[in-house]
Amino acid sequence: MDSNLxxxxxxxxxxxxxxxxxxxxxxxxxxxxQHTGNWSGKTVENAVGKYKYNNKSVCVVDIPGxxxxxxxxxxxxxxxxxxCNGKSDIIVVVVDATNLNKSLGLVLQISEITSNxxxxxxxxxxxxxxxxxxxxxxxxxxxxxxxxxxxxxxGQGLDLLKDEINNFKxxxxxxxxxxxxxxxxTKEEYLDKISSCVINTADDICKECVTYKIDDYNKRDRKIDxxxxxxxxxxxxxxxxxxIMFWLTISGANYPSALLQKLFAFLQNKASDLxxxxxxxxxxxxxxVDGMLKTLGWVVAVMLPPMAIFFPLFTLLEDSGxxxxxxxxxxxxxxxxxxxxxxxxxxxxxxxxxxxxxxxCRIIDSKRERIIAILTNSFVPCNGRFPTxxxxxxxxxxxxxxxxxxxxxxxxxxxxxxxxxxxxxxxxTILKGLSSSFILELPPYRKPQIxxxxxxxxxxxxxxxxxxxxxxxxxxxxxxxxxxxxxxxxKSLLIYAADFLNPIGSFMGLDGAILxxxxxxxxxxxxxxxxxxxxxxxNGTMIEFSxxxxxxxxxxxxxxxxxxxxCMIIFTLFHFPCSTTMITIYKETKSIxxxxxSFFLPLVIGFILCVSISNLINIF
Amino acid sequence: xTLKNLKIGNSGIIxxxxxxxxxxxxxxxxxxxxxxxxxALYNSMFGxxxxxxxxxxxxxxxxxxxxxxxxx
Numbered sequence: 045m046d047s048n049l050x051x052x053x054x055x056x057x058x059x060x061x062x063x064x065x066x067x068x069x070x071x072x073x074x075x076x077x078q079h080t081g082n083w084s085g086k087t088v089e090n091a092v093g094k095y096k097y098n099n100k101s102v103c104v105v106d107i108p109g110x111x112x113x114x115x116x117x118x119x120x121x122x123x124x125x126x127x128c129n130g131k132s133d134i135i136v137v138v139v140d141a142t143n144l145n146k147s148l149g150l151v152l153q154i155s156e157i158t159s160n161x162x163x164x165x166x167x168x169x170x171x172x173x174x175x176x177x178x179x180x181x182x183x184x185x186x187x188x189x190x191x192x193x194x195x196x197x198x199g200q201g202l203d204l205l206k207d208e209i210n211n212f213k214x215x216x217x218x219x220x221x222x223x224x225x226x227x228x229x230t231k232e233e234y235l236d237k238i239s240s241c242v243i244n245t246a247d248d249i250c251k252e253c254v255t256y257k258i259d260d261y262n263k264r265d266r267k268i269d270x271x272x273x274x275x276x277x278x279x280x281x282x283x284x285x286x287x288i289m290f291w292l293t294i295s296g297a298n299y300p301s302a303l304l305q306k307l308f309a310f311l312q313n314k315a316s317d318l319x320x321x322x323x324x325x326x327x328x329x330x331x332x333v334d335g336m337l338k339t340l341g342w343v344v345a346v347m348l349p350p351m352a353i354f355f356p357l358f359t360l361l362e363d364s365g366x367x368x369x370x371x372x373x374x375x376x377x378x379x380x381x382x383x384x385x386x387x388x389x390x391x392x393x394x395x396x397x398x399x400x401x402x403x404x405c406r407i408i409d410s411k412r413e414r415i416i417a418i419l420t421n422s423f424v425p426c427n428g429r430f431p432t433x434x435x436x437x438x439x440x441x442x443x444x445x446x447x448x449x450x451x452x453x454x455x456x457x458x459x460x461x462x463x464x465x466x467x468x469x470x471x472x473t474i475l476k477g478l479s480s481s482f483i484l485e486l487p488p489y490r491k492p493q494i495x496x497x498x499x500x501x502x503x504x505x506x507x508x509x510x511x512x513x514x515x516x517x518x519x520x521x522x523x524x525x526x527x528x529x530x531x532x533x534x535k536s537l538l539i540y541a542a543d544f545l546n547p548i549g550s551f552m553g554l555d556g557a558i559l560x561x562x563x564x565x566x567x568x569x570x571x572x573x574x575x576x577x578x579x580x581x582x583n584g585t586m587i588e589f590s591x592x593x594x595x596x597x598x599x600x601x602x603x604x605x606x607x608x609x610x611c612m613i614i615f616t617l618f619h620f621p622c623s624t625t626m627i628t629i630y631k632e633t634k635s636i637x638x639x640x641x642s643f644f645l646p647l648v649i650g651f652i653l654c655v656s657i658s659n660l661i662n663i664f
Numbered sequence: 665x666t667l668k669n670l671k672i673g674n675s676g677i678i679x680x681x682x683x684x685x686x687x688x689x690x691x692x693x694x695x696x697x698x699x700x701x702x703x704a705l706y707n708s709m710f711g712x713x714x715x716x717x718x719x720x721x722x723x724x725x726x727x728x729x730x731x732x733x734x735x736x
Binding site: 115487 | 686687688689690691692693694695697698699700705706707708709710711712713715719720721722723724725726728729
């Protein structure tokens with residue numbers, strides 16, 4: 045990052061409380077140039093962007109949202125360090141016009157460190173709407189800094205801010221916080237005193253500058269909250285939101301998936317033709333086209349559309365302010381499991397993609413609770429496993445939409461219950477400790493910015509994960525093809541491997557081909573069922589399952605019963621996380637121990653469940 | 665009495681707080697300081713945590729944590 049910072053005329057740091065629209069200001073200034081790492085309202089790393097205005101190039105650093113200069117979490121430490129090390133020429137402190145007394149505390153604290161401050165009074169439109177009137181001139185006078193009114197969403201006031209940045213002259217700044225001597229106080233008492241002093245000063249300033257036209261300016265929010273948090277309407281609302289999200293993701297992805305599959309089939313033919321025309325040996329052609337390209341195309345076609353639908357929806361909920369309420373409502377269940385309510389959010393993210401869910405666990409502050417959330421994330425089925433689950437439910441349980449949806453709901457419920465149980469077991473054994481506190485701000489409801497949501501979720505989450513998946517799918521495709529096409533005594537290596545695994549498979553109510561499918565599907569769970577079909581058919585390439593009745597015939601011919609289907613569902617839910625998730629777990633925990641545990645934990649549970657189900661049923 | 669016993673819809677003034685370590689900082693920076701007015705807004709779906717209004721923002725606390733805040 046440092047090399048990036050050097051080339052600009054002015055270096056601006058963007059500071060502010062969480063949830064004040066700091067990222068919107070950043071995006072509006074830099075036109076969304078290079079924005080990464082935003083998770084559930086938290087910028088965990090410094091994001092850097094640039095813009096040019098009136099021949100001056102300005103570099104903007106978006107530092108994590110922070111409440112104070114005395115950090116109580118790791119993002120706040122990043123923020124404080126950046127402000128304190130004095131690299132920036134100007135610090136723009138973004139404050140929330142709808143809740144000035146809270147935001148002002150940070151301005152007061154930063155003003156103790158530097159006087160190069162511009163105050164950016166953001167969310168002015170919301171404040172006006174709520175009947176909050178701020179005397180900006182007076183505020184500027186009291187603080188001794190320039191105060192610029194903005195509304196980052198509409199871009200209002202941003203040119204003024206840019207002008208101010210270009211023509212910035214060091215301000216005097218008024219020292220408003222009285223000096224407190226450290227004598228005779230413990231460090232904690234000293235910090236207590238400072239925070240009380242900051243808050244009282246902020247309150248005094250607000251009394252002079254802010255007038256309210258309406259007494260209860262957050263009435264609408266309170267009404268929505270009452271509905272969402274009540275037992276009856278709240279659970280109804282929750283079920284509705286979850287169902288709509290799954291329905292939109294699953295049904296909305298069908299058409300683009302089919303289209304992508306056609307496109308890749310076309311590309312495969314073209315590539316094959318090209319290789320034939322230049323005289324490539326058939327073996328090489330098989331490895332490249334039928335092996336690598338086919339697997340790659342498959343993974344992209346099945347993975348991309350649901351993720352491209354799920355993550356924007358998720359970000360929409362996140363930006364509107366619904367997700368903190370979800371954590372608030374669900375905290376009780378997680379508290380019983382000695383875990384944190386925010387785990388409900390990372391779990392939901394896991395439904396989209398477990399690797400994303402694992403990264404999302406950064407929002408949980410306590411290390412113990414974060415590791416629990418990371419280890420249990422793969423217990424919920426991601427978008428890569430849903431197609432398999434849906435296919436099996438439709439074929440073996442019921443093809444009626446009502447019953448298959450109900451079965452899917454039960455499957456999801458099972459995964460959530462196991463998540464909670466395992467969290468509890470972990471916190472009683474290897475991750476011992478009391479549940480830490482749940483202190484969470486419930487921000488005001490806001491209309492999300494659709495455009496920014498789309499861009500952010502597409503680039504930050506979808507494409508990022510897709511890139512990683514492609515990196516592992518390509519070599520996996522080659523290996524699978526080689527196994528299926530190298531013959532020893534009329535049988536391919538794939539068949540040998542399946543035969544070898546058969547005893548364990550049968551013991552679990554599955555068979556060797558299914559186990560081999562899961563092992564070879566380690567890079568991406570999307571390809572598990574196609575590989576299984578490929579083994580059954582002794583085919584050289586993976587088989588698409590567009591026609592379910594044909595697939596059903598193949599499976600039944602290979603001794604599948606309803607019991608096999610149930611064990612398959614269980615094992616799809618609980619085996620090992622895919623390679624992308626494993627890499628992410630290692631990156632997040634920086635520990636081989638936790639990565640290995642995350643591999644074996646679901647595997648052992650899936651194994652035990654499958655063995656007990658199949659053997660119990662066989663006894664009766 | 666403690667904040668835990670504050671009935672929904674009622675409000676009180678914070679007298680003292682008993683938090684340790686990082687929690688102690690976190691709770692203060694969210695606006696929980698001696699002398700601040702706090703009101704209980706609503707319970708979550710299963711009754712715990714509870715949402716409180718403090719200095720214009722809404723903060724959710726578990727009942728165990730609310731028990732560490734003395735109000736009058």
